[in-house]
Amino acid sequence: MREGWSTAGITALGELLSPSRLTGTAARMSVQLFLVVCLWHALYSDTETSGGLDEGQAVAYGVLAVLALRLRDTDRWIGRDMVIQQIEFGTIVYWFLRPLAPWRYYLRRAVGDQLYGFAWAAAGYVVCLLAGVMDPPASAGAAGAFAVTFLLGQSVLYYLVLLTDQMCFWAVRNDSAVEILQFAQNLLSGGYAALWYFPGWFQTMSALLPFQATLSVPLSFYVGRLPVDDLPRHLAVQLFWVVSLAALTRLVWRRAEHRVVSQGG
């Protein structure tokens, strides 16, 4: 038990030991939230409804998107702790020298990072709610549907990020893949703007990819744009992605274990 918490808390501990980083995170979140709220209020100044969302729903969606993106926004680069860095510096060998399988270590670190990010997001959510910046969930059912689909959405996102990290075992660098993933994730998950504003063909295309399940679905339940009755269908889609990606990444881990080559001898 203690082993799990120790490993999961590595990123959070590094951040908590750096007051300047905490201040920076708080300032960045505040600025992002302020700008997003201003943007959506301005966009709705001449219209009441767009893409099936009213102003209150649009602002709540935008604020939640900013907070949700914070969940995976912890900075591991400065700690030389990205998979790409571990492979480049040759320190990845130590992942294979401990009585903790690399996939388990990676999972614990990711869960810890997401819980740490969740603490920030939850704090931001409470502040925004108390300040009247955004509305609460559309209903109790919507809140429940949001919670379940948000959890599964984070699982899908975990596997997508893991896949790009696993690429490093073959390609050494994964910068391009990460850039593509980040752009696709932010656009196709509805992180930049809700998918409801996009044309039908775009929504159909994004429905075929896993990104929509990570953010658009849970946030749409929260603001009441998706009826709670649709929950089983969306849960089935999310579970499909979780199971498929879990199987794929497990397979890739097995292959990666035979690909460990530390640079420079």
Next chain:
Amino acid sequence: MTARESEFAIEARGLVKTFRTARRRPGALGMLRALVAPERVSTTAVADVSFSVGHGQLLALLGPNGAGKSTTIKMLTGILTPSAGRASVMGIVPYRERVRNARNIGAVFGQRTQLWWDLPARESFRILRDIYGVADGDYRSRMREFDDLLELSSFWDTRVRHLSLGQRVRCDLAAALLHDPPVVFLDEPTIGMDVVVKEQVRLLLRDQVERRGQTVLLTTHDMTEVERLAERVVLINHGHIVLDGTLAEIRTRFGSGWRVNATLVQTEPATGRCPPGLRVVRQDGARVIFEPDGTDGVAPPQALKRVIDRYEVTDIHIQESDLEDVMRAAYLDDRADRELDGELDGETVA
């Protein structure tokens, strides 16, 4: 077979490791060809390595850069799977049972740190304590022990990113030994460190072997380290074992054991009129180094007399040949053998 039931702590039998890489020819056409139809080549890093290390023994695995030392260690630690052959560490095949093997071994790879860069070193120790499941009491006593030998407490609350190389390597050694593993692999642990820190590391290793009975496999280019620590040496070159024996045996086989250092009154080429039974190893102006040429088994006092009889000298003394010379002789011997076998292709030995 359990750990202590196995006769050896470490056993390597016919280890081979071949890497498959894509070869790119120079130029734009070569790049295009590599994209369309990449040419795959096999590089053999370890060709056929067999040796064993007994429990509580400290073995130095030596060899020039690219000889196959690190690849051998990576197979023995379970990081790499051999292309052929078999390895066993404390009765466990390391690459088949990585997690089980991990509890039996500790490892330090040169300047690569296993500590978390963004955390104070002591936090890394705590995380490793939890990963390895070390009891609190054992952890405290181990840390006290390491602090006594390596003076860690003066910097263990500093973030790893701010530690000097010497401080970091000392912390890495403590991290590798924290769970008291019976077998320790050290791949050039003291590279780039100053003499004081090197001595601290040597003391720690000596202590681990003599008091705790740990088995240590060490690679290094530092011959002082080898002389101070190793009971046995395995010399590896081009993925093959060149020799395996105690330091005394190696000195007998490849070293003359002694040399005559003389300073001549007049600077003259000494090679032409070398005393019988001796040959010139090196001449730097008036300073000349002679060693026995192996023809008549000359003893050191006779050699001194022969040099004095042949030249006018201002200074002369006998010097024991150092390990570096012995190793160079062993490499050259291996090179000569391989040249005879037609295996070498324009390679140089420093």
